[in-house]
Every structure is written in C-alpha cells, then in structure tokens.
Amino acid sequence: MKKKKEPLKYHIFQNITFLLKCIRREHPLLLIFIIMQVILSVISPVFGIYIPKITLDLVMGSADTAQIFLVLGGFGIVMVLSMALSGMANEGKYIMYNDMRRYYQMELFLQSLSCDYKNVESEEGQTKYQRAMSTLRNGDWSGTSIMIVSSIDIVVSLLCFFIYSGIMSSLSPYMVLLLIVLSLISLFGTRQAQSYEYKQNDLTAAYEKKLSYVIRTGSNAAFGKDMRLYHAGGWFQELRSSLIEESAKLAGKIQDRYFASGVVNAFVLFLRDGIAYSYLIYAVSAGQITIPEFTLYFGAVTAFSGFVNGIVNNLNELNGANLQMNSMRAFLDNTNDPEPETPLALSDLKEYSIEFCDVCFSYGTDTGFVLDHFNLKINAGEKIALVGVNGAGKTTVVKLLCGFYKPDSGIILIGGQDINNFRKKDLLKLYAAVFQDIYIPPFTAAENVSMQELKTTDRNRVEECLVKTGLWEQFCGQPTGIDTPMTKEITGGIVLSGGQQQKLLMARALYKDAPILILDEPTAALDPIAESRTYEQFHEIASDKTAVYISHRLASTRFCDKIAFLSNGKITEEGTHDELMQKGGAYSQMFALQSQYYQNKEVAAAYAEA
Ligand SMILES: Nc1ncnc2c1ncn2[C@@H]1O[C@H](COP(=O)(O)OP(=O)(O)OP(=O)(O)O)[C@@H](O)[C@H]1O
Structure with a gap:
C-alpha cells in the first residue's frame, strides 16, 4: 500500500x-x-x-x-x-x-x-x-x-x-x-x-x-x-x-x-x-x-x-x-530520549557491577527481538567474555549498556542503580571501549588517543598509553612524534595498519581510565604476538575494573573470570572455560570446531592451553 x-x-x-x-x-x-x-x-x-x-x-x-x-x-x-x-x-x-x-x-x-x-x-x-x-x-x-x-x-x-x-x-x-x-x-x-x-x-x-x-x-x-x-x-x-x-x-x-x-x-x-x-x-x-x-x-x-x-x-x-x-x-528537532528528572551523581556509585534484568530489545517493529528476556550479572571487578555466533547480539548488549539504545522492557543496573537514572553524559564517563568498527579521524596521534584538543591533552600520559599498547615505537621514530597526523593527506602524516589502529584504540581506552572496560573484538586484526600481548595488557589495564570482552577467538577468552555464551537473545551457558568444556554444550562444540583447524595436534593443544 x-x-x-x-x-x-x-x-x-x-x-x-x-x-x-x-x-x-x-x-x-x-x-x-x-x-x-x-x-x-x-x-x-x-x-x-x-x-x-x-x-x-x-x-x-x-x-x-x-x-x-x-x-x-x-x-x-x-x-x-x-x-x-x-x-x-x-x-x-x-x-x-x-x-x-x-x-x-x-x-x-x-x-x-x-x-x-x-x-x-x-x-x-x-x-x-x-x-x-x-x-x-x-x-x-x-x-x-x-x-x-x-x-x-x-x-x-x-x-x-x-x-x-x-x-x-x-x-x-x-x-x-x-x-x-x-x-x-x-x-x-x-x-x-x-x-x-x-x-x-x-x-x-x-x-x-x-x-x-x-x-x-x-x-x-x-x-x-x-x-x-x-x-x-x-x-x-x-x-x-x-x-x-x-x-x-x-x-x-x-x-x-x-x-x-x-x-x-x-x-x-x-x-x-x-x-x-x-x-x-x-x-x-x-x-x-x-x-x-x-x-x-x-x-x-x-x-x-x-x-x-x-x-x-x-x-x-x-x-x-x-x-x-x-x-x-x-x-x-530530532527528539532525544529525556534526561532523568532527578539524576543520580556518579559519586553515588559504590561499585561498578553490571546487571541486565529481563531485557528485551529489537531495533524496530519490523525486526525480531535481538535480546529476548536477556539476563546477565557481572560482579564488580569481574572480567567477563561474551561469546556467540555472528549476529547473536553481543555488540547490541554493549550499545544498551552505554545507553545508546533503550531496552523495550527490562532494566540495566550499574552498581545496583538503573542506568536511566544517570545523565547520558555521566553514564558514558563510566566506560572506556574499543569498538569493532575502527575509524581513526585524521588528527594527530596524541589527539586520537586523548580525544581532546592538544592544549588539554596530557602528552606524558599519551606516551605512557602508547608504550603500554606497544605502539610507541611507531611514533618515537617520527620527526613529529605523537603530533604525527593520522592521514597521508597531510605532509608527514602516516597511515597505521589495521592491527596498529586497534592498538591506538586500546591506548585511547587506556587514556580514558574509566571504571568499566569494554573490548569488542579488539584482537581481530592483531598478529599472534600482539594478540598475546593484548591479553597481558588487558589483565594489567583491567586489573581493578569491571570488564566485558567480546571475541570470536574462544581461546582468547580463557583469561576472563567467566564466559557467557549468547544465543537466541539469551545467555544459554555461563561459567569458566573448564566448566563450559565439561558441560559439552554449544560453547565446547564451538571451541572444538575452532581448534580442529590446527592440523598439528601440538599446536591445537597449545591453542587449547593458550
Ligand atoms: N542499527 C541496527 N539496525 C537494525 N538492526 C541491527 C542494527 N545493528 C545490529 N542489527 C542487527 O541486530 C543483530 C545483532 O547484531 P550485533 O551487531 O549485536 O551482533 P554481534 O553478536 O555483535 O555480531 P558479530 O559477532 O558479527 O559482531 C543482527 O541481526 C544485526 O543485523
């Protein structure tokens, strides 16, 4: 019609x-x-x-x-x-x-x-x-x-x-x-x-x-x-x-x-x-x-x-x-969702646990529910790996957590408080995230890390973050150092490789130093050495933080405290790697499938051990 x-x-x-x-x-x-x-x-x-x-x-x-x-x-x-x-x-x-x-x-x-x-x-x-x-x-x-x-x-x-x-x-x-x-x-x-x-x-x-x-x-x-x-x-x-x-x-x-x-x-x-x-x-x-x-x-x-x-x-x-x-x-006139009438201050939060309570969500009336009575509890300081097949809804969970979208029903709590009770700007202060879709704007490396103009950027901290994420070598040799523009269109500018870009985003997350860390496929473009270094850094960076780690490389999730397997809009399996392997459910099948591509049994075993 x-x-x-x-x-x-x-x-x-x-x-x-x-x-x-x-x-x-x-x-x-x-x-x-x-x-x-x-x-x-x-x-x-x-x-x-x-x-x-x-x-x-x-x-x-x-x-x-x-x-x-x-x-x-x-x-x-x-x-x-x-x-x-x-x-x-x-x-x-x-x-x-x-x-x-x-x-x-x-x-x-x-x-x-x-x-x-x-x-x-x-x-x-x-x-x-x-x-x-x-x-x-x-x-x-x-x-x-x-x-x-x-x-x-x-x-x-x-x-x-x-x-x-x-x-x-x-x-x-x-x-x-x-x-x-x-x-x-x-x-x-x-x-x-x-x-x-x-x-x-x-x-x-x-x-x-x-x-x-x-x-x-x-x-x-x-x-x-x-x-x-x-x-x-x-x-x-x-x-x-x-x-x-x-x-x-x-x-x-x-x-x-x-x-x-x-x-x-x-x-x-x-x-x-x-x-x-x-x-x-x-x-x-x-x-x-x-x-x-x-x-x-x-x-x-x-x-x-x-x-x-x-x-x-x-x-x-x-x-x-x-x-x-x-x-x-x-x-x-684009109508934004209203701010809370009596907002809570971030200082009211005693700890940074996360809880999704019976959350349902769809992107529109024409599409089905991406999350369907979704429940997940992440204790304060816990590191959780969120896994599942493509399109299962992992990134959607992150978008809801950040308040980018509102659930159709159910609530999301941080430190026991409904996230709707915080001002949007305040809520976003709680997260440092590395998203899957990488975009590096054509500013200097320093600005890209701090996400602020140069005059308010803490240059020492930028350097520290670049060192921690293994990207410092890339800039210390450059005549313009961390002031090197991230585009070839400006003289003296450079273009980073996919993996280096991910490292730059990690440095950005580090610089923000927020209490909740979210990494959505942060190692997809990294070589094995850089990947294993990222896990170590993750431990270091996330040591005192609540962290959500999304990855398809199941071996890489083993260093998390807990793994949650998302399927059909719900968490269908939850536990440590060993618990889930023992259970013999969808997670263990997926893990077995991934390991079998390693022809060499020793490598496969090493992969399982990783
Ligand atoms: N902005 C959007 N509008 C409509 N549908 C969307 C939108 N973003 C995602 N979707 C749909 O929601 C579902 C879940 O997407 P999401 O990106 O959360 O999955 P994912 O588990 O992170 O996938 P992947 O592992 O491939 O990154 C998919 O079917 C996707 O097509």
Missing part, C-alpha cells in the same frame, strides 16, 4: 518566525536591512506610476517650465536616492544570508554531534540528515534564504497591491476582481507542480544517498584493492549510471509538471493583461478617462499585474522553501 505523506509539522508563518528569531539573535543588522528594503521597495514603484501622470497634468495644465523642472527634479532625486539605498540593501544582505546559512549548517552539525546515537545510526536518522543538509547546499536558492527573500517580496507586493487596488478600483472594482481571480488560477497550477515535487522528496533523497554512498565507496582507498582485484569498477560505474539515470528520470517528471503549469500560467497571464488593456483603451476612446489618467491606469495595470504575480510567485517560492525548512527542522 502506498505510504501516506505526513502533514508538514511547521506552517509558513511558524518557519518565518523561526528564521527571524535566528536572524535577530545572530545578525541583527540584517533585520535593519530587511526593513529598509521593504520601505524603499514600496516607495519606488508608487513614484514610478505617478510621475508620468503628474508630468502630463503639468504639461497639459497651466504650469510653467520652471515649476515642471522643480517637481520632476524633486521626484528624480527621491527616486535616485531610494534606488541607491535599495541597491545597497540588496547587495549587502546576500553576504549576511551567507553568514546565516553557515550558522544553520553549524546548528545541524552540532545537532548531529549531540543527538542520541540511535538517531545517527538509523536509516531514518541518516535520511533526515541528508535532507536537512541538502536544503542548505543551493546558496541563495536555499530554503532559508528564499523564505526571507520571498517574504520581503510578498510584504512589498502586498503593500503595493493595496495602494494600486485603491487606484484601480476608482476605475472599476470588477477590474481588480478579475485581475485577482486570474492570478489565483495561475497560483493553483504552480502549487500542483510543487506539491508533486514534495511528494517525490523521499525518493530524491534516497537516490542522493545511494549515489553518494556509491561514489564514496568507489573512491575509498580501503576498498580500492578489492575493486581492482575483483574487477568491480564496471559494476560501480553501472550502479552510478543507473542511479543517475533514475534520478534524472524523476527530475524530468518533476520538470514536466513545472512545464505544464508554466504553459497554463502563460495563457492565464495573457488573458488577464489582454482584458485589462482592452478595457483601458475602450475607456479612453469613449472619453470615460483623460489621457493623464490613462497613463496612470495603464502603469497601474502593468504594475498591478506585476504585484499580483509577485505575490503569487513568491507564495509558490515560499511553499517550496517551507518544505525545505520542514526538512531542516525535522533534523534539528
């Missing part, structure tokens, strides 16, 4: 108010420019249509040449001044609109940093972010600028509309009515096209997202080897072309709607102006109006059409901008 489009959360007026408040806060001078522009833009056209009439009245009346020059000279000076000021306001304001766009971009960026992790990870969150950012990419055509520019034009057009309606209705009120009705018909046509464009917005964003993913993946050096080795270049090219083709087809359909509405508009405008001018010609030839009045009304009809058109077109622009504004604000 076709998904029904949700109604817009904010209407035009709410969005204009929102933008004006932002401008008042960030750029009050722009507000002054806006007011100045409105006043000047109303004065100029009104003078413009009265000058010919007054000139004709003066010429055809009894005024002498000096009087004519005096009046026209006065008008001329006012016109030149108002045009110069209006031009200045016009040019200056675009620089300020630019500043405002940078401000909104910063707001979106800050929101992406501070919003709950689930909003960043989810498909819906990613789409919202893409849509929000794309609204600011079009320079002066961005929704935030169009909304203000069009609002100014509408205010100007409306004020002029009332002034000109007054002038025109002295000729014929029906004429005013006719001009309005025909203009409204053209508004309806354009709105149809815009509403079609809005309905296709999700599809457009989906194409953009896929395309940017294909381009990013295609140009990613990490994927470059596989791309060449498996001759996947053609496939990516094909993907890119088909996405561009689909997106062009969609853009074409949208364009067709605009073209059709443009044709209707042109016909309606031709009809409107034709009727008005014919009537004026008839009135002057029938002697109902004088020649100076004819010039006034003629100017008024031409300008009146312009103002009604201005209102209509700008309303259409405003509608389009409003859709963009809603996309932007949908991301800014």
Whole structure:
C-alpha cells in the first residue's frame, strides 16, 4: 500500500518566525536591512506610476517650465536616492544570508554531534540528515534564504497591491476582481507542480544517498584493492549510471509538471493583461478617462499585474522553501530520549557491577527481538567474555549498556542503580571501549588517543598509553612524534595498519581510565604476538575494573573470570572455560570446531592451553 505523506509539522508563518528569531539573535543588522528594503521597495514603484501622470497634468495644465523642472527634479532625486539605498540593501544582505546559512549548517552539525546515537545510526536518522543538509547546499536558492527573500517580496507586493487596488478600483472594482481571480488560477497550477515535487522528496533523497554512498565507496582507498582485484569498477560505474539515470528520470517528471503549469500560467497571464488593456483603451476612446489618467491606469495595470504575480510567485517560492525548512527542522528537532528528572551523581556509585534484568530489545517493529528476556550479572571487578555466533547480539548488549539504545522492557543496573537514572553524559564517563568498527579521524596521534584538543591533552600520559599498547615505537621514530597526523593527506602524516589502529584504540581506552572496560573484538586484526600481548595488557589495564570482552577467538577468552555464551537473545551457558568444556554444550562444540583447524595436534593443544 502506498505510504501516506505526513502533514508538514511547521506552517509558513511558524518557519518565518523561526528564521527571524535566528536572524535577530545572530545578525541583527540584517533585520535593519530587511526593513529598509521593504520601505524603499514600496516607495519606488508608487513614484514610478505617478510621475508620468503628474508630468502630463503639468504639461497639459497651466504650469510653467520652471515649476515642471522643480517637481520632476524633486521626484528624480527621491527616486535616485531610494534606488541607491535599495541597491545597497540588496547587495549587502546576500553576504549576511551567507553568514546565516553557515550558522544553520553549524546548528545541524552540532545537532548531529549531540543527538542520541540511535538517531545517527538509523536509516531514518541518516535520511533526515541528508535532507536537512541538502536544503542548505543551493546558496541563495536555499530554503532559508528564499523564505526571507520571498517574504520581503510578498510584504512589498502586498503593500503595493493595496495602494494600486485603491487606484484601480476608482476605475472599476470588477477590474481588480478579475485581475485577482486570474492570478489565483495561475497560483493553483504552480502549487500542483510543487506539491508533486514534495511528494517525490523521499525518493530524491534516497537516490542522493545511494549515489553518494556509491561514489564514496568507489573512491575509498580501503576498498580500492578489492575493486581492482575483483574487477568491480564496471559494476560501480553501472550502479552510478543507473542511479543517475533514475534520478534524472524523476527530475524530468518533476520538470514536466513545472512545464505544464508554466504553459497554463502563460495563457492565464495573457488573458488577464489582454482584458485589462482592452478595457483601458475602450475607456479612453469613449472619453470615460483623460489621457493623464490613462497613463496612470495603464502603469497601474502593468504594475498591478506585476504585484499580483509577485505575490503569487513568491507564495509558490515560499511553499517550496517551507518544505525545505520542514526538512531542516525535522533534523534539528530530532527528539532525544529525556534526561532523568532527578539524576543520580556518579559519586553515588559504590561499585561498578553490571546487571541486565529481563531485557528485551529489537531495533524496530519490523525486526525480531535481538535480546529476548536477556539476563546477565557481572560482579564488580569481574572480567567477563561474551561469546556467540555472528549476529547473536553481543555488540547490541554493549550499545544498551552505554545507553545508546533503550531496552523495550527490562532494566540495566550499574552498581545496583538503573542506568536511566544517570545523565547520558555521566553514564558514558563510566566506560572506556574499543569498538569493532575502527575509524581513526585524521588528527594527530596524541589527539586520537586523548580525544581532546592538544592544549588539554596530557602528552606524558599519551606516551605512557602508547608504550603500554606497544605502539610507541611507531611514533618515537617520527620527526613529529605523537603530533604525527593520522592521514597521508597531510605532509608527514602516516597511515597505521589495521592491527596498529586497534592498538591506538586500546591506548585511547587506556587514556580514558574509566571504571568499566569494554573490548569488542579488539584482537581481530592483531598478529599472534600482539594478540598475546593484548591479553597481558588487558589483565594489567583491567586489573581493578569491571570488564566485558567480546571475541570470536574462544581461546582468547580463557583469561576472563567467566564466559557467557549468547544465543537466541539469551545467555544459554555461563561459567569458566573448564566448566563450559565439561558441560559439552554449544560453547565446547564451538571451541572444538575452532581448534580442529590446527592440523598439528601440538599446536591445537597449545591453542587449547593458550
Ligand atoms: N542499527 C541496527 N539496525 C537494525 N538492526 C541491527 C542494527 N545493528 C545490529 N542489527 C542487527 O541486530 C543483530 C545483532 O547484531 P550485533 O551487531 O549485536 O551482533 P554481534 O553478536 O555483535 O555480531 P558479530 O559477532 O558479527 O559482531 C543482527 O541481526 C544485526 O543485523
């Protein structure tokens, strides 16, 4: 069934108010420019249509040449001044609109940093972010600028509309009515096209997202080897072309709607102006109006059409901008889970045991439960290995523990306290973690370890942590030492191997020195020597901490106090390695399977002993 489009959360007026408040806060001078522009833009056209009439009245009346020059000279000076000021306001304001766009971009960026992790990870969150950012990419055509520019034009057009309606209705009120009705018909046509464009917005964003993913993946050096080795270049090219083709087809359909509405508009405008001018010609030839009045009304009809058109077109622009504004604000409004009303302080914690009590969790209504009445107790200071097949839910356990997601039911306790009772920021202070998915940002090694800017980084401690994780040799030989950037794109920068990157992350966890340590597959990319060293370090690092260690290498879990085997959303086996081996359940079968790959019995035995 076709998904029904949700109604817009904010209407035009709410969005204009929102933008004006932002401008008042960030750029009050722009507000002054806006007011100045409105006043000047109303004065100029009104003078413009009265000058010919007054000139004709003066010429055809009894005024002498000096009087004519005096009046026209006065008008001329006012016109030149108002045009110069209006031009200045016009040019200056675009620089300020630019500043405002940078401000909104910063707001979106800050929101992406501070919003709950689930909003960043989810498909819906990613789409919202893409849509929000794309609204600011079009320079002066961005929704935030169009909304203000069009609002100014509408205010100007409306004020002029009332002034000109007054002038025109002295000729014929029906004429005013006719001009309005025909203009409204053209508004309806354009709105149809815009509403079609809005309905296709999700599809457009989906194409953009896929395309940017294909381009990013295609140009990613990490994927470059596989791309060449498996001759996947053609496939990516094909993907890119088909996405561009689909997106062009969609853009074409949208364009067709605009073209059709443009044709209707042109016909309606031709009809409107034709009727008005014919009537004026008839009135002057029938002697109902004088020649100076004819010039006034003629100017008024031409300008009146312009103002009604201005209102209509700008309303259409405003509608389009409003859709963009809603996309932007949908991301800014990303609702985070509420903080506790009376939060506990971390100092209230006496110890750092962890307990999952009957926790159920799924990533969404379409997917099944990843954790299904999950129970697990880790005593303070205990080191537990969490094992299970791929997709069993081990990383999910960590995400829930960190508060990145909330359980659908059940509670999670730390030191006997529900984690929901701590502020999110405080809760995260309890953990130092090394996650499976490695990403090293292109900052210096020191910044990557401390995860702070250099001026607040304890350089000695960084060195200590790098020594402990066996990565110090990598940097002590570098001319820039721990200030070496972690990217080849900067001169003097280096790229670490997969295993070295894991060591860097270990150093980061060490530096944080939090009471709970979480290692999610920390040795996957390490050589055996580094792996065995990591276990030793783990003992050293985790000696006084509660620790969760996730690994597929079952031999590596033996140094933990306890092993918990996760299957079907529950802990199905729990105990020491020897206990679980004796039990002969899923853990022992998995362990046996892993050991049998070692052909040499001695190595297999050593593996079992490890
Ligand atoms: N953000 C997400 N949205 C939807 N489903 C998810 C998300 N993250 C994980 N899953 C699903 O939840 C299940 C458990 O994933 P999880 O990463 O916790 O498993 P895991 O035991 O850590 O796996 P592995 O050993 O392969 O790392 C999987 O079926 C996975 O597809």
